[in-house]
Amino acid sequence: MAVVAKWMCDRDNSMFDNKKDADAYDKMLELAEGFSALLQQHIPDVDETKAEEFGIFLAKNKEAVMQACKGKVEALDEIDSKEADNIRPISAQG
Amino acid sequence: MAVVAKWMCDRDNSMFDNKKDADAYDKMLELAEGFSALLQQHIPDVDETKAEEFGIFLAKNKEAVMQACKGKVEALDEIDSKEADNIRPISAQG
Secondary structure, X not given: OOOOOOEEEOOOOEEEOOHHHHHHHXXXXXXXXXXXXXXXXXXXXXXXXXXXXXHHHHHHOHHHHHHHHOOOHHHHOOOXXXXXXXXXXXHHOO | OOOOOOEEXXXXXXXXXXXXXXXXXXXXXXXXXXXXXXXXXXXXXXXXXXXXXXXXHHHHOHHHHHHHHOOOHHHHOOOOHHXXXXXXXXXXXX
16 A cells, blocks of 8 residues: 555646646646636626636647747647647536 | 828728838737637637737737736736727727
8 A cells, every 4th residue: 555645736626646747737727717817808798618718728828829929920820729629628627 | 292101001901100110010910810810719609809809908918918828827917907998899990
């Protein structure tokens, strides 16, 4: 028998084997929530789950977002559309 | 009588007195269109005008978006809400 250290992100109770991955995931969700909140402020009638998904999408692809903001707008077009298929809303995780 | 040089952004026919400002505006609208297109891909039933407005909002506040992506997520909360009131959809400009 053995005890194994695990790390939980308390935003959605996701579990990780190491703190680094848990921190990165937590930071990603924090950014996602920031984007989702902005979207919901600007488009109040947007579906909440879809807004969360879009926030997660932007957060997961923050490198492309940064490149676009720096002038390489085509970076947004280059985001792998398959990536988007892997995104689940926070409410569906656990 | 005199002739005066003007610069037009052909995305929405906005006029500028100098090329630098026209270029900056053009680049802002290009980024805005990129964000709007992503939003419309992910939330196909979103109102098109609202999606354009949100894209322009993100593009006008790209410095805050970049800061947030770099880890300072609270930069998104610090965007002046009055700024948002000045944003018009592309279709309303002329």
